[in-house]
Amino acid sequence: MQRLWLLVALLFLSVGAQAQVGLSPQILDIALDGTANSQAFRLFNYTAEDKNVKVRVANWTMDGDGKVSEIPTTEQSLDGWLVINPLEFTVKAGQNQVVRVAARPAVALTPGEHRAMVYFEEQPQDKAPGAATTLRTVFRFGAAVYGHVGPVERKGALVGLEVATSSAVMQLRNDGNATSRCGGSFAIWRKADFPGDAKTAAIAKVGTAEAELPPGVVQAGRLPTDAVLPGATRRVSFETAKALPPGDYVLDLNGSFGDSPLDRSQPFHVSAAAH
Structure with missing residues (x-):
């Protein structure tokens, strides 16, 4: 053949x-x-x-x-x-x-x-x-x-966050001397139930049947683990939600980028036309 x-x-x-x-x-x-x-x-x-x-x-x-x-x-x-x-x-x-x-x-x-x-x-x-x-x-x-x-330094910062109805884009800057990735979770909160950044944390076992979502969280998942090279800034896109009803929400990120903490939230709106 x-x-x-x-x-x-x-x-x-x-x-x-x-x-x-x-x-x-x-x-x-x-x-x-x-x-x-x-x-x-x-x-x-x-x-x-x-x-x-x-x-x-x-x-x-x-x-x-x-x-x-x-x-x-x-x-x-x-x-x-x-x-x-x-x-x-x-x-x-x-x-x-x-x-x-x-x-x-x-x-x-x-x-x-x-x-x-x-x-x-x-x-x-x-x-x-x-x-x-x-x-x-x-x-x-x-x-x-x-x-x-020499010593390995995995550090950096989230310098930008864009949120849409069903996706988000993180702008990550690597200030260390080694390739770094995110770890942790994201959560979609109903805006009226969001308690503020200081009162939220990464969700254990997110993405599994054993994960327990806090009241007010409608969807959650793992942060993407895309690599960012040392000295570089990179856009990392990921899906956040599916079939959200119209309303006001907050995307909440909790975890780390390399060895640096990552804690950021941003409100967004789902309109009836986008549903």
Whole structure:
């Protein structure tokens, strides 16, 4: 069967991809000023056919909207100093493959964060002579590796918050020297029931059946965990509510951005026309 191969490019695993293949972990943090220790990724093949895979490494950055792009290697970028084994392998159907990663810089790296992206790219298999043509997909996963020299500071601030009927956009500024993410929860309060920022907190087990919503909260969820690079400001969008009846509400955020506290609320209105 002749196969036409379609590349599926993924920086983080989607639900559909996870049903076919899996990668764990998706992120590695490595201390670069201590003893070099080997860490590892594990690639899982949940399909009924073998997967031929090649591994490559690149330097990368991210823009203010979260788009990742490759950039040239520098003496200070981590991609040039990673030792990866193996670089090419076959994952048998239903099996998994360990890929070991070690950072061995040959130059003195400056204090702060140094990054690399490790790509796992499926290779199209040879077609059988005289076979029919079908369309197949191949995967491409990118796993971020963060290397740190010196003390790690994950700090920053929420410098802007835009709220709409069913979504919100946070403007996050990273003032530290390491990539940071949010943790915690958001809640939609009826405005008349909102007790004020000082009297609200992150909701335990939010997003699960065990979460207990305070009276007056109509919907709640986890804050997004999108990465913000050190020294950067990024817009992070997320869905907040579905099918709210017309009325006045307050979006309340509680948690952290890196190691900095995050506590902000903003009122918004749902009109009858938007319902």
